[in-house]
Amino acid sequence: xxxxxxxxxxxxxxxxxxxxxxxxxxxxxxxxxxxxxxxxxx
Amino acid sequence: xxxxxxxxxxxxxxxxxxxxxxxxxxxxxxxxxxxxxxxxxxxxxxxxxxxxxxxxxxxxxxxxxxxxxxxxxxxxxxxxxxxxxxxxxxxxxxxxxxxxxxxxxxxxxxxxxxxxxxxxxxxxxxxxxxxxxxxxxxxxxxxxxxxxxxxxxxxxxxxxxxxxxxxxxxxxxxxxxxxxxxxxxxxxxxxxxxxxxxxxxxxxxxxxxxxxxxxxxxxxxxxxxxxxxxxxxxxxxxxxxxxxxxxxxxxxxxxxxxxxxxxxxxxxxxxxxxxxxxxxxxxxxxxxxxxxxxxxxxxxxxxxxxxxxxxxxxxxxxxxxxxxxxxxxxxxxxxxxxxxxxxxxxxxxxxxxxxxxxxxxxxxxxxxxxxxxxxxxxxxxxxxx
Numbered sequence: 012x013x014x015x016x017x018x019x020x021x022x023x024x025x026x027x028x029x030x031x032x033x034x035x036x037x038x039x040x041x042x043x044x045x046x047x048x049x050x051x052x053x
Numbered sequence: 054x055x056x057x058x059x060x061x062x063x064x065x066x067x068x069x070x071x072x073x074x075x076x077x078x079x080x081x082x083x084x085x086x087x088x089x090x091x092x093x094x095x096x097x098x099x100x101x102x103x104x105x106x107x108x109x110x111x112x113x114x115x116x117x118x119x120x121x122x123x124x125x126x127x128x129x130x131x132x133x134x135x136x137x138x139x140x141x142x143x144x145x146x147x148x149x150x151x152x153x154x155x156x157x158x159x160x161x162x163x164x165x166x167x168x169x170x171x172x173x174x175x176x177x178x179x180x181x182x183x184x185x186x187x188x189x190x191x192x193x194x195x196x197x198x199x200x201x202x203x204x205x206x207x208x209x210x211x212x213x214x215x216x217x218x219x220x221x222x223x224x225x226x227x228x229x230x231x232x233x234x235x236x237x238x239x240x241x242x243x244x245x246x247x248x249x250x251x252x253x254x255x256x257x258x259x260x261x262x263x264x265x266x267x268x269x270x271x272x273x274x275x276x277x278x279x280x281x282x283x284x285x286x287x288x289x290x291x292x293x294x295x296x297x298x299x300x301x302x303x304x305x306x307x308x309x310x311x312x313x314x315x316x317x318x319x320x321x322x323x324x325x326x327x328x329x330x331x332x333x334x335x336x337x338x339x340x341x342x343x344x345x346x347x348x349x350x351x352x353x354x355x356x357x358x359x360x361x362x363x364x365x366x367x368x369x370x371x372x373x374x375x376x377x378x379x380x381x382x383x384x385x386x387x388x389x390x391x392x393x394x395x396x397x398x399x400x401x402x403x404x405x406x407x408x409x410x411x412x413x414x415x416x417x418x419x420x421x422x423x424x425x426x427x428x429x430x431x432x433x434x435x436x437x438x
Contacts, residue, residue: 014205014406018262021210025258026251036329 132362141331141363149357153368161372162226165379172383176390186396188412189294196407197424199301204269208403210262211313215385217255221248222378256324263317270310273301279419280304289416301420309388316381323374331363336370 123131127145135143200208224232224245233241282297283304289295290305297303302310326333337359340350344359351358361369392399398412413421 014202015209017202017206018209018213021206021261022213022255022258025261026254029254029257033328 130362139331144362144364147362147364149362149365149368153372156372157226157375161375162230165375166227168379168383169386172386176387176395180390180395183290185394186290188397188409189296189415190411192398192409193411195410196405197410197413197421198406199402199408199413200406202406203265205403205406207262207265207269210258211266211317212262214255214259214262215381217251218259219378219382219385221252221255222375223382224248225252226375253328256321256328259317260321263314263321267314270302274307274310276304276307280307296415296418298418299416299420300423301417303417305391309384312384313381316377316384320374320377320381323370323377326370327367327374330367334360334363334366336366336373337361 128148130144130146130148132144228241228245232244236244277300279298279300280303283299286295286297288303288305289297322335326335340359343350350356392403398409401408401412410421
């Protein structure tokens, strides 16, 4: 039972960590996405 | 009085007269200005279209030239160059996308569904014929430690995350045809959105569990000679009095271990490329590598020759991810069966971590001998005070 509960805690920890840790990678902020540096005009 | 009225009447027309004069003068002046501006326009015989530098534009600047061949190429997936970071934007029409859609909604949907159903039916048949595999000599009441807390934690971490991934993943392939008609769009939409997010994030918990289990159990899962004997006797699953000797993990468990590790690694890699799209070209690289040693996978599967576009790589990833995941689901269904209702005493190994001694002797006799020898040696080395 201890191992089972521990696995739930670890899983939730990883899920929450991945959610906040990877958010900047998955979602480009609007100021960056629409920056003129993002477009090469040549 | 009469003269006064005359002055008032003349004053009445004074302002409109001035306004008329201003308009008249403006009317004379503005055409002159317009004429002056027209002098900077190109002459009549100048080209009216200004093409940007570089090669001629397809279809002409005004799009009034017929370019059937170009549009034909674009329809067939011609990839051009773009000046924005989105690499996939260089392809206007990806014709293989239609093939992928038909493949997903056709064979993938049907055959993967059949595979899961067939597994369930086979397990049900096996249970009906063989029944629950009981401990032949009965439970001894003596327990022997089989898995540590860390080992069980890694197992349950993999198991729980796999269940979440399995349910959310199956919803991607089968949800629209099986769940949507039952619960309706209003519920199916938000539910699928939540499951998709759960799938993305839980994947990392699965990868962690996979890595821990690999480190903990690789030593016990290296194939050896006893596995051949175990396999030759069907693991004792087919007859009631047969108990082929096995170490901590028997050949069946080793198959599960390597299946989960290899398929888990593959599904993790393909999942990673789906999470971070258009950054990898694993299928192009793999097919080229296999082609170098004489295995022409694209020819065998009836696919186009590599290299593949970024979008096509994603389509292959998507299909591969689903196929590998369903193979894993079938494998794990069999594992769940034998670990629960299929065999008496088996669940304790991952439940409490301790198994009955008679169960251990019947299914992992070599491991029991090893544990007993170690305990005896330990008792001899450290006598009781």
